[in-house]
Amino acid sequence: MFFRNALFIPRFSRGLASHSGPLAAIPATLHLKTGQSFIGRSFGAPKSIYGETVFSTSITSYTESMTDPSYRGQILVFTTPLIGNYGVPLNQAPIDSQDVGVVLESQRIQCAAVIVADVAEKFSHHTAVESLAAWCRRHDIPGITGVDTRAITRLLRDQGTTLGRIAVGDDVLAPPPQAEEYWDPSKENLVDQISTKEPYQLNSNGSIKIAVLDFGAKANILRSLVRRDAAVTVLPWNYDFNSIRDQFDGLFLTNGPGDPGHCMEAALKLRKTLAEWDRPVFGICMGHQIIGMAAGLDAYRMTFGNRGHNQPVLALASAGSITAGRVYVTSQNHQYALQLQDPFPHGWEPFFINCNDSSVEGIKSTIDSGKKVWGVQFHPESAGGPLDTIEMFTDFISECRSHKESISGRVSTTVAPTRPRVAVGAGA
Numbered sequence: 543m544f545f546r547n548a549l550f551i552p553r554f555s556r557g558l559a560s561h562s563g564p565l566a567a568i569p570a571t572l573h574l575k576t577g578q579s580f581i582g583r584s585f586g587a588p589k590s591i592y593g594e595t596v597f598s599t600s601i602t603s604y605t606e607s608m609t610d611p612s613y614r615g616q617i618l619v620f621t622t623p624l625i626g627n628y629g630v631p632l633n634q635a636p637i638d639s640q641d642v643g644v645v646l647e648s649q650r651i652q653c654a655a656v657i658v659a660d661v662a663e664k665f666s667h668h669t670a671v672e673s674l675a676a677w678c679r680r681h682d683i684p685g686i687t688g689v690d691t692r693a694i695t696r697l698l699r700d701q702g703t704t705l706g707r708i709a710v711g712d713d714v715l716a717p718p719p720q721a722e723e724y725w726d727p728s729k730e731n732l733v734d735q736i737s738t739k740e741p742y743q744l745n746s747n748g749s750i751k752i753a754v755l756d757f758g759a760k761a762n763i764l765r766s767l768v769r770r771d772a773a774v775t776v777l778p779w780n781y782d783f784n785s786i787r788d789q790f791d792g793l794f795l796t797n798g799p800g801d802p803g804h805c806m807e808a809a810l811k812l813r814k815t816l817a818e819w820d821r822p823v824f825g826i827c828m829g830h831q832i833i834g835m836a837a838g839l840d841a842y843r844m845t846f847g848n849r850g851h852n853q854p855v856l857a858l859a860s861a862g863s864i865t866a867g868r869v870y871v872t873s874q875n876h877q878y879a880l881q882l883q884d885p886f887p888h889g890w891e892p893f894f895i896n897c898n899d900s901s902v903e904g905i906k907s908t909i910d911s912g913k914k915v916w917g918v919q920f921h922p923e924s925a926g927g928p929l930d931t932i933e934m935f936t937d938f939i940s941e942c943r944s945h946k947e948s949i950s951g952r953v954s955t956t957v958a959p960t961r962p963r964v965a966v967g968a969g970a
């Protein structure tokens with residue numbers, strides 16, 4: 543395989559000898575804004591798109607990654623060469639009080655496109671109902687196969703996340719776009735596009751009331767709360783939570799796509815919440831970045847971010863199920879991170895640090911601040927990835943429960959149930 547800087551004449555048959563399956567040989571090209579082009583063949587929707595080209599080192603769970611709303615606007619390159627071999631399940635779970643309605647991470651494919659070295663045309667799994675290619679076609683998402691994903695990944699690692707164009711079919715004959723033609727999703731408020739427009743409830747008879755600010759929630763975050771018997775109220779990302787906060791025992795902030803700088807409004811509202819409200823607050827990924835911004839930390843854009851299910855993080859403090867000095871392997875999908883500054887804002891301390899690049903992986907309120915607030919850059923709920931830190935959800939619900947019991951005068955030592963009444967969906 544090869545990449546090149548100049549205009550080219552596509553050669554569709556080149557390097558495709560291993561693809562002997564029934565996919566039609568529709569040509570497809572990935573153009574990067576930095577001038578390189580990779581020629582392959584289309585699978586999925588026969589349409590051309592723009593996006594931000596990122597790579598993920600995950601080996602499994604392409605279905606969960608592709609439905610994660612945080613990948614919105616991104617062209618997702620899998621470093622694992624063979625993707626698609628277990629097909630795609632029916633994305634519909636029975637709706638009952640213990641479930642959130644989907645098996646995957648949202649109702650549809652969220653990334654703009656996928657790039658796979660060698661797409662599996664044959665698939666086998668007891669839950670599979672269709673192939674990766676058929677699923678992409680149904681959701682109008684293009685894919686390229688037969689390209690050198692190792693070369694693309696090395697470029698993205700060295701030059702950073704790069705704007706890209708996927709040209710499919712006749713569009714491959716057109717010259718690569720001019721620099722100003724590339725669409726940059728980080729300029730848009732993607733959270734506002736994906737967040738729920740209206741509040742809604744899950745498991746309304748649950749024993750502890752949790753408000754969730756939805757920046758583009760993965761379903762497994764909601765499942766992980768519901769499975770711990772939380773009555774969950776999902777609110778739009780910029781909802782005036784302060785006007786209703788006393789109805790709730792805790793606040794959760796979800797993951798979400800794009801630049802957290804677009805969500806400063808939510809960070810300022812949260813700053814007021816943290817100053818005036820003493821109940822537990824937990825945030826994941828975008829939610830963690832919002833907590834950090836509310837605490838006075840800056841968020842910056844990393845070179846290529848961290849995407850994959852094998853990111854080691856070192857705990858710097860003990861809290862709940864987390865032990866200082868231990869390394870946890872985590873699932874991640876982010877481009878931005880909180881700045882590690884010295885000193886940390888008053889009342890806050892670093893919680894986790896990334897073992898590969900020393901980026902901030904978590905923050906928490908200090909004990910003397912009297913508050914229970916945590917944010918983690920990684921995804922304890924995984925889906926996919928390791929469940930090393932899943933008990934952080936139990937820690938959060940337990941804190942909400944003990945706070946509730948202490949203010950109602952019934953100090954209790956009970957721990958929240960971690961098992962669902964019925965088993966649903968993927969993950970823990």
Ligand SMILES: NC(=O)CC[C@H](N)C(=O)O
Binds near residue numbers: 802827876
């Ligand atoms: N998964 C997330 O919540 C990602 C947060 C933010 N969009 C980032 O890329 O850093």
